[in-house]
Amino acid sequence: MAVAVTLVAIGSAAFAVAFRASLSFIYRMLGGHDVLDAFMRLPPYMRVLVPAVGGLLAGIVSRVATKGGVGDVMEAVVLGKTQLSLGRTAWKALGSWVAIASGGSVGREGPLIQFGGALGSMVARFTSLSNRSTRAIIAAGTAAGFTAAYNTPLAAVLFVLEIVTGVVVLEALLPVMVATAIATALTRYFVGGGPIYGARAFTIASSPELLAHALLGVVAAFVGQGFMRLLSAGERLFARGYLQQPFRAALGGALVGLLAIKLPQVTGNGYEPLNELLDGRYSLGLVAVLLVAKAFATTASVSSGSPGGVFTPSLFLGGAVGLLFGHAVNAVGHVPGSPGSFALVGMAAAVAATTHAPMMAAVFVFEISADYAIVLPLVLATAIATMISRRLRPDSLYTAELRHKGVGWKITYEGRRFGE
Structure with a gap:
């Protein structure tokens, strides 16, 4: 062994x-x-x-x-x-x-x-x-x-x-x-070692800031659900039979390319633009456009049949939502706190909403940020995002994949249950 x-x-x-x-x-x-x-x-x-x-x-x-x-x-x-x-x-x-x-x-x-x-x-x-x-x-x-x-x-x-x-x-x-x-x-x-997105400083300045992170968990839950439903809609659209493989995947790639003419940031898994976003190098307008464009680009690639994951693209979507949310609460409610910190929490909350794995999402962002102070908002936001996401749709990205194969999956106090 x-x-x-x-x-x-x-x-x-x-x-x-x-x-x-x-x-x-x-x-x-x-x-x-x-x-x-x-x-x-x-x-x-x-x-x-x-x-x-x-x-x-x-x-x-x-x-x-x-x-x-x-x-x-x-x-x-x-x-x-x-x-x-x-x-x-x-x-x-x-x-x-x-x-x-x-x-x-x-x-x-x-x-x-x-x-x-x-x-x-x-x-x-x-x-x-x-x-x-x-x-x-x-x-x-x-x-x-x-x-x-x-x-x-x-x-x-x-x-x-x-x-x-x-x-x-x-x-x-x-x-x-x-x-x-x-x-x-x-x-x-x-x-090489160290956090893949670089060490990030994070502090909680006040109780209203923690409340704002809880609200971010709510927003991220709806964004995560919207992304999952967009992926499902894309799969249904590409499966209608107008094109067979490998031409479906070619069409999906071409759609990504059309977006990339003006927005090359939609290419790849989102790692590079996410680093730029966390460093504050993108305007809010560009972040808002990339939020939508990246969701559609990932849907075009994945739903058309190109094999690959959606974990890192989900991180980017969460980071974009968190950054926009952070600027919004600072402008409207004068809540202290770095928008980049909200971006980190948004990353975890979006992943929690799509995977229904709040501890994994919270610990993941804690490890890539290398800052213990981020733990409290991470735990709160990921828990809220998961609870709301499960209410909206019981299946995560992964259990939905099993259910399509006819394997029901549910976790209870008694353990795993199948066929439900």
């Missing part, structure tokens, strides 16, 4: 490092140091052509793999029935890589998480582990993939507990923690 955990952690970290390095190489070939910089250097027609061709290629590659995502990992860990194929997952990861490299508005966390889970499944088969141990190893690989993507070991553990397993299972928790530690250490050695 210990050997299997170590192999999965090392493999997941190595895959994540290679994934990142290869994307950076492509962007340097295009003359930039990241996707945003590369696209800003392209002429307008290339901003449309590159994502369209990338979407076409991603659609071709992803047809080799079965449709699925984190829901498959959840089903494999909890039910122990789904077989995760490393080969099909690798093809899907290649499709994600092509989509991301060409400017598709998708996150890289999806392929890294799924690869970690599939690698765990393969290692468990080769080492002849029992079904219970196999499920634990898959969970460990999932956490290793998550932390390799974001450099957030505590949030990775909570991702497995709140989203994948749904309950605290000690026999899964221990290998998850070990794999997370190993994968984080390796990733930091090759990529």
Whole structure:
């Protein structure tokens, strides 16, 4: 078991490092140091052509793999029935890589998480582990993939507990923690340590400011729900049968490219513009436009069939909402506090609204901000956002994926319930 955990952690970290390095190489070939910089250097027609061709290629590659995502990992860990194929997952990861490299508005966390889970499944088969141990190893690989993507070991553990397993299972928790530690250490050695969005200062100046963060949780809940419903509407629209794959993904890429003619910030997963937003380098008008444009760009990419995640795009949407909200309360209510601080809390609240994992979202932003003072508003805002989001729609992004497959999922005091 210990050997299997170590192999999965090392493999997941190595895959994540290679994934990142290869994307950076492509962007340097295009003359930039990241996707945003590369696209800003392209002429307008290339901003449309590159994502369209990338979407076409991603659609071709992803047809080799079965449709699925984190829901498959959840089903494999909890039910122990789904077989995760490393080969099909690798093809899907290649499709994600092509989509991301060409400017598709998708996150890289999806392929890294799924690869970690599939690698765990393969290692468990080769080492002849029992079904219970196999499920634990898959969970460990999932956490290793998550932390390799974001450099957030505590949030990775909570991702497995709140989203994948749904309950605290000690026999899964221990290998998850070990794999997370190993994968984080390796990733930091090759990529670098420290918060991926840079250290941020945060202070609570008054009680009204804390109340404002609670209200931000309410706003973020509706934004998160709106984003999820937009994704669902996009899937229904692309599924009407007018175009088949890979031409659907090509159309989705072209739509992203059309937006990128004027707004290159919509390309990629949103990491680069989110850093700019947190540093206060965007005007409020641009942030408001990007909030809408990024939601539609991500919908165009994901709903059309380009494989990838929506975790980082959700972070960007939450950060944009939080920044706008912070400026609004400062102007209207004269509430003290940095708009950038509201952006950080908005990031966590939006993720909590879409994943229904408030602790994971709060700890995630705490880890990327490296400031203990942010904990109180984070916990409050994520709890409120999750409560309201669950009232509006019981399923999260991930449980909705399971429900589409006919697997009901509900967490109660008695544990997990299926078929509801």
